[in-house]
Each structure stands twice: as C-alpha cells, then as structure tokens.
Amino acid sequence: MKVVHIVEALAGGVHTYFKELSFFFGSSEIKEAIDTTIIYSETRKKVDSEKINTEFSKGVSLVELKMVREFSPLQDLKSLLKLTKELRRIQPDVIHLHSSKAGVLGRIACFLLFKKTKLFYTPHGYSFLRTDTSSFTKKMYRLIESSFQRIFGGATIACGDTEYGIAKTIGKSHLVRNGIDIKKVQKYSSKNDNIVLTIGIVGRIT
Numbered sequence: 309m310k311v312v313h314i315v316e317a318l319a320g321g322v323h324t325y326f327k328e329l330s331f332f333f334g335s336s337e338i339k340e341a342i343d344t345t346i347i348y349s350e351t352r353k354k355v356d357s358e359k360i361n362t363e364f365s366k367g368v369s370l371v372e373l374k375m376v377r378e379f380s381p382l383q384d385l386k387s388l389l390k391l392t393k394e395l396r397r398i399q400p401d402v403i404h405l406h407s408s409k410a411g412v413l414g415r416i417a418c419f420l421l422f423k424k425t426k427l428f429y430t431p432h433g434y435s436f437l438r439t440d441t442s443s444f445t446k447k448m449y450r451l452i453e454s455s456f457q458r459i460f461g462g463a464t465i466a467c468g469d470t471e472y473g474i475a476k477t478i479g480k481s482h483l484v485r486n487g488i489d490i491k492k493v494q495k496y497s498s499k500n501d502n503i504v505l506t507i508g509i510v511g512r513i514t
Contacts, residue, residue: 312398314347314414315406316375319354320512322406322432327363334367344368345398347391349375375409384413392417402426408435412452415460427462434474454478
C-alpha cells in the first residue's frame with residue numbers, strides 16, 4: 309500500500325511529529341507493507357531541507373514541493389500542478405493532508421487524479437482560529453474549510469478534544485490522540501520529592 313503525507317508547514321511540533329512518523333513507517337518491518345512518501349514545502353523560515361534529510365528515516369521518501377502559507381493565486385496554481393504531477397507519479401492508495409494549505413491544494417490534486425483514493429486531513433490547528441487575522445479573514449477560512457470538506461469529501465483526523473469538537477461541526481471526523489511509548493518514558497521517571505507543588509510546561513514559545 310502506498311501512503312502519501314502532504315504538509316506545508318514542516319516546522320515546530322509538526323516537524324517532531326513527522327520525524328517520529330518517518331522512523332515508524334520507515335522501519336524495515338512496516339515499510340514492507342506500507343510505502344510512505346512525505347511531500348513538504350521548504351519555504352518556511354524554520355524549514356531546513358538538509359536537516360530534514362539528515363534527521364528523518366531513510367526508509368521513507370521525501371519530496372520537496374514549494375507551497376506558501378498565505379493565499380497566492382499564481383504560486384498556489386504552480387504548487388497545485390506540481391503536486392498533481394507528483395501524485396500521478398506515485399499513484400497512492402491513501403493521501404493524508406496536514407495543515408490548511410495542504411488541505412486545500414491536496415484535496416483539489418486528489419480530485420484531479422480521477423482515481424478513488426482514501427483521503428484524510430489533519431488541521432494541526434484551524435486557520436480560522438488564528439488571533440492575528442481579521443474577522444473577515446477568519447470567516448473566509450472557515451468557509452473554505454467547510455466548503456472543501458463538503459465538495460471533495462474525506463475525513464478529518466483531529467488530535468485533540470477542541471479540534472475534534474470543531475471538526476465535527478464541519479464534516480466527517482475522527483479523534484486520534486497523539487501517542488507516546490509509555491514504557492520508554494517510565495524508564496526516566498523518578499519519585500516526586502518537591503515540598504511545594506511544581507508544575508512544568510513543555511512547549512515551543514513563538
């Protein structure tokens with residue numbers, strides 16, 4: 309089975325997610341049954357193609373394809389044509405789209421394949437929830453999300469309760485929580501000896 313992941317913003321938590329994903333699906337046991345390709349854009353400032361090729365498992369295929377975050381008719385058209393060409397070359401059985409821009413371009417490209425392909429979409433945070441955009445822009449993003457879900461189909465894979473709650477109002481959706489290897493983590497656990505309750509938060513500060 310051939311699976312293609314398409315992502316525009318391969319940075320931050322999404323970068324970590326995909327790095328772990330590459331080692332799971334790139335393992336000798338898994339790749340015998342599932343051939344995995346990751347199509348990503350290198351245009352974001354914090355996306356380093358050389359670093360990605362070094363850090364990611366050699367068991368998956370990596371394809372660079374220029375996509376931009378904001379709406380750009382000419383560049384989006386170029387990205388769409390190249391993406392469709394790549395998908396026709398690979399002929400995937402499953403396409404998993406990650407982030408809003410990949411969700412739009414990927415759905416159209418999948419439709420242009422004229423082939424029955426299982427389609428999934430993970431927002432990693434809906435664009436219409438951004439606080440740095442106007443109310444009009446947010447409404448447009450929401451309209452695009454709901455329209456593309458209705459027109460092109462596919463199922464949304466949400467990774468948290470809030471995202472899942474929103475996804476259900478847009479269309480077909482499932483909740484798949486981010487997972488960790490409990491046994492591996494327990495090896496590093498230690499008894500809590502703090503007299504005062506101490507809370508630690510791990511996150512990317514941007």
